[in-house]
Amino acid sequence: MGPALFTPLELRSLRLQHRGWVSPMCQYSCGPETGEGVPNDWHLMHLGSFATGGAALILTEAAAVNPVGRISPLDAGLYNEEQAAGWERITSFVHRHGTAGTKIGTQLSHAGRKASSYWPFSGKQGSVPASDGGWDTVGPGTGAFDGYAAPSAMTVQEIDGVIADFAAAAVRAVDAGFDTIEIHGAHGYLLHQFQSPLVNDRTDNWGGDETGRNRLTLAVVDAVRNVIPDSMPLLLRISATDWAEGGIDTEASVRLARAASDHGVDLLDVSSGGAVAHQRIPVGPGYQTGFAARIRRETGVRTGTVGLLTSAGQAEHAVATGQADGVFIARAALRDPHWWLRAAFELGHELAWPPPYERAIPRHSF
Template sequence: MSVLFSPYALGPLQLRNRIVIAPMCQYSAENGNAGDWHMIHLGQLALSGAGLLIIEATAVEEMGRITPGDLGLYSDDNEAALARVLAAIRRYSRIPVAIQLGHAGRKASSHAPWEGGQCLSPDEGAWQTVAPSAIPHAPGEPPPVALDAEGLLRVKAAFVRAAQRADALGIDAIELHAAHGYLLHQFLSPISNQRDDRYGGSPENRMRFPLEVFDAVRAAVPQRMPVGVRISATDWVADGWDVEQSIEFAKTLSQRGCSFMHVSSGGVSPLQKIPLSPGYQVPLAERVKAAVGLPTIAVGLVTEPAQAETIVSAGQADLVALARAILFEPHWPWRAAAELGAQVEAPQQYWRSQPRELKALFGDTRIGQR
């Protein structure tokens, strides 16, 4: 029996299998509003047969967007636009839907990747960025403004309000984005956080603001709603944030009611040296899971069903997240189920598509031809 296709629970949230669709920025919103692209993109992924769909990094305030095209959940218009997409998904799919809430910090005010990804210029609509310290992400970039006490309160309140909007939309879970060099990760890493107050210096101090945000979000939504955290387990830079600090952070989160850890890496510095290879981040997830015991999601160049099956059956992680692989092959879980001898949920409109030799793939024997 396939472990990848066995059920799993994130607290009270029941998943039909261990396949997670990772949050993937689309840079295609207008004023933070989900549009037709999101209807198409999220709609096809909702029909994939995965166990959980996580909506892309969603800004909690306007200045927290990476690009002008980032999805947001900071206004009534944002909420209404996303409600339209979610209503369509729920009409045709039972997949649980989570949302990743984040703030870009000093990596905000940028072009979309296909436009080069560099910082916007003033005549292109650039806005002032914020960060733990007034240190730009890369040499030559405009420096961010260091967040003062009032700014910290504003950002924390923005996370809370976005989480409340997510709950009002009926979203099933929240993932806080503390990875990839964005604001919460910027507080964690000594590369980007050089404050001399209670939010900087020691690892405990650098963890303080991300923990405050977690506590505030956890308190703002019902207990039935899992709240997890995505981390970069290492900066891949000497003297930066590393897996040992990540484990301590995860232990503290666990004590505060965190529901899961989603383990990625990198993003805080252009000096990073990432040793890319299939499943290169899985050992990081394995270490966090072993030390902390929280439900753990592994991600990063997981592309083949047998590879994903091995990760969960060997106990390296509890769930496996797909990103680029499922963009390239939106029905990847169907192929995985076929290769692993499992069943997968598919929309009834597609039941007749399964090959004759895989007639039980979708778990329905009533399919005939007319």
């Protein structure tokens, strides 16, 4: 048998040729020249390079489901037809040129109280004021993320509106040619804000106990699942722990995983952190893989793992030992957009190269 990393995986009717995937990575590059939230040539190049580099599945950066859900003024969206057309250009390229039968999914998101923020290379931090193109944010309550402007507490009508926005964005994603959809319920963004007892202090049906705090995430899952084809897999990214006392822990995430599976989620993309600034994360190679392994072991739900997994050996170990069903690569892919071709060579697996690049196929060393 060959390497576990390069075995196929089926999620509903979607067949992925191997278990090496691209994690969502915000590019903060939707400039005003192409329209608010519209992906452009940068995104085509960025995502297209992973398709020609051998990735089996690419997840795009977070695509906001409405304007106030954008992380920054330069973030992508899927709340209008112009944005959907921009994404369709990219999905077509990936399907046409992907060397591993590459599939592509989008990550639907709402940033909640962490929206309207400055992008990492702006030289600034915190919330963007209206004078710089920012907007008022919303969240489960009025508590602000450290260094950010305070949000307004969402009304029940606004919550219902966000659920509808996720569903509408999912319809656009299907029409734009995406093969799968991931719902962003992690990293301190809106759905995670509702999940975390460190953020959600509501006393109505959308807060209180764990069932109430998870209600919005599961309502969004239901809304999306109801509008996409039954044959299309649905993914959910979660933060398995808040890395802070009194916050979400792995036991709570196992319970959420079970519920999400019951509501039609096919794979959990397991990350961590982001809800509060006082988190303490023991960062190191594979520091999050244990969360994916535990969820997979205790629930039977398929999982993907992410976080400082940079080498072919690390990725192979995670899959071969049953810690995860797939490995999402992020920063290592930015450094080497052909990471999967390199990994296949190092693990002794033959993976197709783009015909114009075949003269570069390594014989002895990569």
